[in-house]
Amino acid sequence: MKKHLISAADLSREDALRILDTAEELAQVSERSIKKLPTLRGRTVVNLFFEDSTRTRISFEAAAKRLSADVINFSAKGSSVSKGESLKDTALTLQAMGADAVVIRHGASGAPQNLTQWVSGSVVNAGDGTHEHPTQALLDAFTMRRRLGDLAGRRVAIVGDVLHSRVARSNVLLLHTLGAQVTLVAPPTLLPVAVDAWPCEVSYDLDAVLPKSDVVMMLRVQQERMNAAFFPSAREYSRRYGLDRDRMARIHDDAIVMHPGPMNRGMEIAAEVADSARSTIVEQVANGVTVRMAVLYLLLGGSEPAIGGTL
């Protein structure tokens, strides 16, 4: 594995499978109700969050704590920190504190990459601007694997605001690495101009894609996009690209429905769909902790096995 996890493209197929397999073992351990492992005792993990994301921060924090790491939460949101010179200054502070890993969430694409110049520990991208969110893709792949088995040849539809989605970027890259076939479904305004260069297919027609999908991943669509004319109205968006009960009927019986959260119920996904048995939304949250444990363990190269001698 590379030292940092900035992009899903940093992971070879072997790396990705190693993370998923490690996460699987960790999940089994925590299902046996051993909540805490000594693996990263004495190591320091800093959560550096420039954007509000309680869910992701808590997930990383729980992951690090279950591995017995010391966790420092550094929330830059709302403080005087707003420009990048502060990113550098903050990084130098963390460096002085001896952070072994820095988990960073930042509103600017590329900020985790910039951070690698200034800290000596591993940098984990917990979401940067409209670039990537690789641990989300890993937890999504983990969730899919638990439900569907091997992902090679599986068909995954990713539906919604691909243009602004770091989740979509990371998922396309990771799922391609794992041999799945991805189809992006969105109105043309919410796709990047050169999306044909991505390792996936593209469709504007959700109804045509649904019947052949094993996984339907709905992306959050912000209503503000409407004001920038990406689509005419929330209602029209919902009608053409929302996953409602009628559309659910077109999905085959074993297919699953995913959402990275937070959801706009009634916009991109109907409440009864989100709450149905096909939905993995709650599992995704639980799996997030396990997958992030695996990532931190493997990046920090814990000298001890993750789980007393079994790995």
Add this chain to the structure above:
Amino acid sequence: MSITIKNARILGGDPADIRIENGAVAEIGTGLSGGETVDADGLVALPGLVDLHTHLREPGREDAETVETGTRAAARGGYTAVHAMANTSPVADTAGVVEQVWRLGQEAGHCDVQPVGAVTIGLKGERLAELGAMADSAARVRVFSDDGLCVNDAVLMRRALEYVKAFDGVVAQHAQEPRLTEGAQMNEGEVSGRLGLAGWPAAAEEAIIARDCLLAAHVGSRLHVCHVSTAGSVEIIRWAKSKGWNVTAEVTPHHLLLTDERAETYDPIYKVNPPLRTAEDVSALRAALADGTIDCVATDHAPHPVEDKETEWAAAAMGMIGLETALSVVQETMVDTGLLDWAGVADRMSYRPARIGRLTGHGRAIEAGAPANITLYDPSVRETVDPTAFASRSRNTPYIGMSLPGRVVATFLRGRPTVLEGKIA
């Protein structure tokens, strides 16, 4: 004061001696002598370079550059005249400010500083600045530009183009449709999509250029297009010129060499406006400079202090310095590739920009009677770009660590050396 330059290859030709007397070229021949001797064995002699697009940052951002440091950088780059852009603080939108910049240039003495006047008051794009007053001032402004911002209002642009005809001025447009580029971070294309950086589409440049060419033709004015960056812009300018319209254009060295793939590191040293484009754009720009569709090379030298570049991409300032590397980049991209000979370089980096800016004392062939504005250049060396050696106050060069050919050995401004042995004289 007299100087004899020995064995210089004028525009790359056979070695000849150039005798300089009282600021002018007195004689060209062989076996000349008189006054101090400068050995130019193996060096190419070019007419002093003229930059149509320099940000000297003074007044207002003296932490990034001053007229003194910027003109030292210009001299080291082989320039004898630079056009100082108007986006200073205060903006160069009055006779007072342009005269101040002009005087600072005179006092510095490293090269002539020809101020550019703002088109609109405060670069706000609302009301015309007093263009006539700036033209009539001691600075004798002929080039007007809101550079950094586009004169977006079509009526205002039309009026500006018309108005400057009264004093043979030209409007230099920074072509950027503002709505299409809100929040734009880099060229919109495959790389921007992958990096998740908001795109700056080529069409936002091309749409303004097309409109302005039509306006210039309609009112019979001169239009100059700043920093052309796309293949589509080249096609539009070629079409406008084929109609006989009075349109000129410039390209920067960085757009001749670098592509948007540089952004993959997220190092804001590559963040510039207009952004670095694709390899296809680069080859179209080179071809256009070679065939004269693009008239000249202009640096868009844009100094920024370190802290404005040591940030995440979106927060970083746009722009790169270029005065001290321009000729080397032109050698690398145009001469060593066989697209231009040294006579072509003289045309694109001295004659034509001087003509566009209406500078009568610059951009003249090296011949008896002409002002002795001369650059001696050694094209045979290759050096690694080291910004700590620059005269510029800023260090934001995208070429750091790259190997580039050539070196300016000496620069003469009206017979007086401003650079000798590569150092400020």
